[in-house]
Amino acid sequence: MKNIYQPIKAEVVNITDESSNIKTFTLKPSEKFSFVTGQFIEFSLNGIGESPFTPSSSPYKTETIDVTIMRAGYVTEKIHQLKKGDIVGIRGPYGKGYPIEEMVDKEVLILGGGVGMAPLRSFLLTLVKQIDKFKKVTLCYGSKSPEDIIYKSEFEDWKKIKKLDILRSVDKCPEGVWKESVGVVTCLLDKVKVDLKNSVAIVCGPPIMMKFGTKKLLEVGFSPKNIYLSMEKNMSCGLGKCGHCQLGPYFVCKDGPVFLYDKIKDLEELWD
Ligand SMILES: Cc1cc2nc3c(=O)[nH]c(=O)nc-3n(C[C@H](O)[C@H](O)[C@H](O)COP(=O)(O)OP(=O)(O)OC[C@H]3O[C@@H](n4cnc5c(N)ncnc54)[C@H](O)[C@@H]3O)c2cc1C
C-alpha cells in the first residue's frame, strides 16, 4: 500500500538570496509534480523535519518549482544551509488554491507583505500568463525596508506588464533612499482606485498585516464575499487527519489555505 506521507526526492538546482533572511530554492522533482497556485507542499530534510510552504513559481513552469523560505526556526534554519545539488523531500500539493476562474472579467487587487509575497508571486505569474482575461491587476506590496523587498529584479520586469499596476511601500527607511511610499502596506489602499462592484482582493502576509489589511479593505468598501485570504496555521500531516491546523469547523490544510473571508469572518480565533 502507498504511504501517503512518503515524500518524493527533489534536487536543489538553484538558490537565490532574496534578503538577509529569505532565500528562494529552485527544486527539480524526481517525478512529475504539478500544483494549482495557492496550494502548498510539505518540504522535508532527512533526519531534521518538515514544514509547509507555498510554491512561489508559476504552475505553468513544470520542470522545476520554486519555494521562497524565510528563516524562522529550526527547520528553516537547516533549509537555509542547503547547497546546490542537495536532495530534499517534497510531498503534496495539498489544499485548495486560488479560484482563478471566479476572477475572470474582474479587477484583481493583490495585497501582500513580507514573505507573503511568495504565494502571491505564483498567483501573479498565473494571472500575467492570461492577463487579457482580467479587467486590471493591482499589486500592493509592503516590506520592512527597501533591503527586505524580495524578487527585486523581477519587480522591474513586472512594472512593464500592461494592465498590471504596482504600488510598494516600506515601513521605514533613511531619507532620500526610497522614492516610493513609506508606511504600512495598508496605506497604499488609499491610493488605489478600484471598481468595488467588480473587484476581488487577495491578501497574504504576516497575521497582523492580514488582520489590518482585511479591515482596511472592508473600510474602503470591499464585500467579505470578494476578499480571499491565504491562512497559515501550524500544520503537521497536511492531509486533514491530525487536526493541528483546525480553524473553527475547518482544517486549513484541506479546506484552505485559501479561504473566502466571508466563510471565516465570524470565527473567534481567526487572527490568533
Ligand atoms: C500553508 C502554509 C504555507 C506556508 N508558506 C510559506 C512560504 O511560502 N514561505 C515561508 O517562509 N513560510 C511559509 N509558511 C510558514 C512556514 O511553514 C514556517 O515558517 C515554518 O514551518 C517554520 O518552521 P521552523 O521549524 O523553521 O520554525 P519553528 O521553530 O517551528 O517555529 C518558528 C516560528 O514559526 C512559526 N511556525 C512554525 N510552524 C509554522 C507553520 N506551519 N505556519 C506558520 N508559522 C509557523 C512558529 O509559531 C514560530 O513563531 C507557510 C505555512 C503554512 C501553514
Ligand code: FES
Ligand atoms: S495539518 Fe493535519 S489536519 Fe491539517
